Amino acid sequence: MYRKESINIREWINNSNKALLVTGARQTGKTWLIRDEIEKSEYSIFEINFINQPEMIDFLNVSISAEDFLIRLRVILPENCKPKKTIIFFDEIQKCPEIVTKIKFLVDEGSYKYVMSGSLLGVELRGITSVPVGFLNVIRMYPMDFEEFMIANDISGTVLKILKESFESKTRIDDYIHDRLMSLFFIYLIVGGMPDAVKTYINTKDIREVDKIQKEIVMMYKEDFSQYENDDKKLKLISIYDVIPSELNKQNKKFVFTMLNKELKFERYENSFLWLKDAGVVIPVYNTDNPQIPLISSKSSNVFKLYNSDTGLLTSTYPAQTKIELINRNAETNNGALFENAVAQQLLSNGFDLYFFKKKNIGELDFLIEMNGNVGVIEVKSGKDYKKHKALDNVLNSKDYHIRQAYVLCTGNIESDGYITYIPVYLTYLVKEKELSKMIVDVDLGKLKN
Numbered sequence: 178m179y180r181k182e183s184i185n186i187r188e189w190i191n192n193s194n195k196a197l198l199v200t201g202a203r204q205t206g207k208t209w210l211i212r213d214e215i216e217k218s219e220y221s222i223f224e225i226n227f228i229n230q231p232e233m234i235d236f237l238n239v240s241i242s243a244e245d246f247l248i249r250l251r252v253i254l255p256e257n258c259k260p261k262k263t264i265i266f267f268d269e270i271q272k273c274p275e276i277v278t279k280i281k282f283l284v285d286e287g288s289y290k291y292v293m294s295g296s297l298l299g300v301e302l303r304g305i306t307s308v309p310v311g312f313l314n315v316i317r318m319y320p321m322d323f324e325e326f327m328i329a330n331d332i333s334g335t336v337l338k339i340l341k342e343s344f345e346s347k348t349r350i351d352d353y354i355h356d357r358l359m360s361l362f363f364i365y366l367i368v369g370g371m372p373d374a375v376k377t378y379i380n381t382k383d384i385r386e387v388d389k390i391q392k393e394i395v396m397m398y399k400e401d402f403s404q405y406e407n408d409d410k411k412l413k414l415i416s417i418y419d420v421i422p423s424e425l426n427k428q429n430k431k432f433v434f435t436m437l438n439k440e441l442k443f444e445r446y447e448n449s450f451l452w453l454k455d456a457g458v459v460i461p462v463y464n465t466d467n468p469q470i471p472l473i474s475s476k477s478s479n480v481f482k483l484y485n486s487d488t489g490l491l492t493s494t495y496p497a498q499t500k501i502e503l504i505n506r507n508a509e510t511n512n513g514a515l516f517e518n519a520v521a522q523q524l525l526s527n528g529f530d531l532y533f534f535k536k537k538n539i540g541e542l543d544f545l546i547e548m549n550g551n552v553g554v555i556e557v558k559s560g561k562d563y564k565k566h567k568a569l570d571n572v573l574n575s576k577d578y579h580i581r582q583a584y585v586l587c588t589g590n591i592e593s594d595g596y597i598t599y600i601p602v603y604l605t606y607l608v609k610e611k612e613l614s615k616m617i618v619d620v621d622l623g624k625l626k627n
Contacts, residue, residue: 178206178321178325178328178329178372178375178376178379179325179328179329180206180210180318180321180325180372181322181324181325182199182210182316182318183210183213183214185316186199186210186211186214186316187214187217187218189292189314189316190214190215190218190220190264190290191218193314194284195284195311195312195313195314196280196283196284196290196291196292196293196312196313196314197291197292197293197313197314197315197316198277198292198293198294198298198313198314198315198316199211199292199293199294199315199316199317199318200294200295200296200298200299200315200316200317200318200457201296201317201318201319201457202296202319202320202456202457202458202486202487203296203297203394203397203398203401204371204372204373204394204397205318205319205320205371205372205457206318206321206372207294207295207296207318208268208294209372210318211266211268211292211294212224212266215264215266215292218264219262220262220263220264220290221257221258221259221262221263221264222263222264222265222266223254223255223258223263223264223265223266224265224266224268225237225265225266225267225268226268226269227267227268227269227270227271227272227273228268228269228272229269231272233273234272234273236249236253237249237250237273237276243279243282243283244282246279246282246283247282247283247286247288250265258289260288260289261288261289263289263290264289264290264291264292265289265290265291265292266292266293266294267291267292267293267294268293268294268295269294269295269296270293270294270295270298271295271296271297271298271300271301272295274295274298274301274302276293277293277302277313280293280312280313281312284312285312296401296456296457297401297455297456299454299455299456299457300405300452300455300456317457319370319457319486319522319525319526320369320370320371320372320486320487320489320522320526321370321371321372321375322370322522322523322526322606323362323365323519323523323603323605323606324337324606325370326361326365326368326370326375327358327361329375329376329379330361330379332358332361336354339351339354340354340358340604340607341607343591344591344600344604344607347591347592347593347598348591349590349591349592350590350591350601352590355590355601358601358603359506359588359601359603360506361603362519362601362602362603363503363504363506364378364503364504365488365489365519365603366488366489366492366503366512366515366516366519367384367387367489367492367500367503367504368384368387368489369391369487369488369489369490369491369492369493370487370488370489370522371390371391371394371487371489371490373390373394374387374390374391374394374489377390384500384504387489388493391489391490391493392493394490395490395493395494398418398458399415399418401456402414402415402418403415405452409448411445411448411449412448412449412452413446413449414449414452414453417446417449417450417453417459417483418453418458418459421459421483421484421485421491422485422491422494422495422514424482424483425482425483425484425491425514425517425518426514447479450483457486458485458486459483459484459485459486460483460484460485460486460521460522460525460531461481461482461483461484462481462482462483462484462521462531462532462533462544463476463477463478463480463481463531463532463533464476464477464480464481464532464533464534464535465477465532465533465534465545466534466535466536468534468542468545468552468554468572468578468580469552469578469579470547470550470551470552471547472530472532472545472547472552473530476532482533484517484518484521484522485518485522486522487522488515488518488519488522491514491515491518492515503515511559511560512559513557513558513559513560515559516557516558516559516586516602517543517557519602519605520543520544520555520557520586520602520605521544523605523606523608524544524546524555524605524608527606527608527609528609528610529546529547529548530546530547531544531545531546532544532545532546533545534554534568534572538571539568539571539572539575540567540568540571541568542554542555542556542568542569542572543555543556543557544556544557548582548608548609548610549610549611551581551582552578552580552582553582553583553584553608554569554572554573554580554582554583554584555583555584555585555586555608556568556569556583556584556585556586557585557586557587557602558585558586558587558588559587559588559602560588561588563585563587563588563589563599564585564599566585569583569585569597573595573596573597580596581596582596582598583596583597583598584597584598584599584600584608585597585598585599585600586600586601586602586604586605587599587600587601587602588601588602589601591604
């Protein structure tokens with residue numbers, strides 16, 4: 178299946194002298210993509226998986242010097258792994274994270290190229306004291322987005338081009354295309370973007386089989402949670418993860434800590450939230466009460482919404498009837514939580530830091546992002562009355578905030594109205610920063626120079 182990060186991995190293979198670290202949540206397709214791109218290249222691959230080969234953790238002892246590490250590595254390399262022609266792939270390095278500290282030496286020595294991958298690296302690498310900045314490219318992988326899901330379902334390049342042109346010119350999409358893609362988006366809400374779930378759907382079209390895959394993934398996550406909860410008695414990872422669906426289904430989606438324990442405050446749970454975020458399994462969206470750049474300056478670290486990193490995993494917790502309603506696109510069903518989760522997932526993978534806005538006498542806005550030097554407002558509407566947005570109108574009419582770009586992501590077609598652009602929610606993948614080819618800055622120092 179097509180993954181956008183294949184371009185970046187291919188670029189690293191062909192042109193980079195650095196090592197590569199591919200991180201992301203479990204089951205997002207990191208290992209498969211690395212293998213696939215290396216196999217397409219002119220390089221040989223030698224792989225060490227520290228889960229499947231635990232003896233390698235002791236053999237490549239973290240306490241040995243970088244020189245001894247390389248000597249031991251050469252001992253186990255097959256004869257066909259020639260210098261300058263071999264990529265060494267350390268997989269599941271969360272089991273042996275100190276390897277990251279030796280990468281500078283290995284890159285400098287130059288015999289081989291090195292790629293590392295693993296889950297929970299945001300958690301494990303916090304304890305690493307010397308991550309080799311300047312010697313390491315980092316790629317973060319997310320679940321498949323809706324564009325990748327369309328490609329997996331054989332949507333043609335011609336259609337993708339039409340969608341991009343319509344988005345950029347703010348012109349309506351052909352009604353037939355729009356209707357079919359809205360139907361596919363509702364399927365995406367069920368299947369999500371975990372590659373195994375997508376592959377199962379493509380091969381079987383059976384949502385029950387997809388659900389089995391998703392529940393296996395959630396079980397793997399909870400096994401990871403349990404391990405770390407046992408190591409740190411203060412962590413409450415499973416409790417937080419399990420309560421996300423009910424919290425998102427409330428009218429006020431702000432995460433309320435008393436749902437976990439009425440006696441405890443945020444300070445007791447803060448490390449648990451940070452762990453889940455660093456593990457890549459949840460998406461926190463923080464509150465800001467001042468929609469002006471930089472948004473981080475008014476961020477409230479203890480007030481946030483919490484979304485699942487994959488909408489399909491969220492939907493897997495819902496009853497079968499909910500999935501039937503999604504398949505049938507039942508307009509009477511409130512799909513707001515699922516729409517918002519899908520949008521949060523897509524915006525995060527597009528590189529945005531996410532915030533929401535809530536203020537008395539103005540109302541609440543679903544998402545704020547910094548885009549092209551300005552604050553962008555994003556409202557998500559799952560129903561037919563998507564042109565009713567009082568809070569958005571209040572902010573746009575306020576002289577204090579100077580908001581000049583807003584998207585309403587909805588079930589309707591593309592339409593513009595002043596600063597507001599209505600776009601189908603399935604086009605969220607096109608909401609991106611403009612790419613800058615160069616940003617040259619020069620100052621005339623004149624007579625200050627020698």
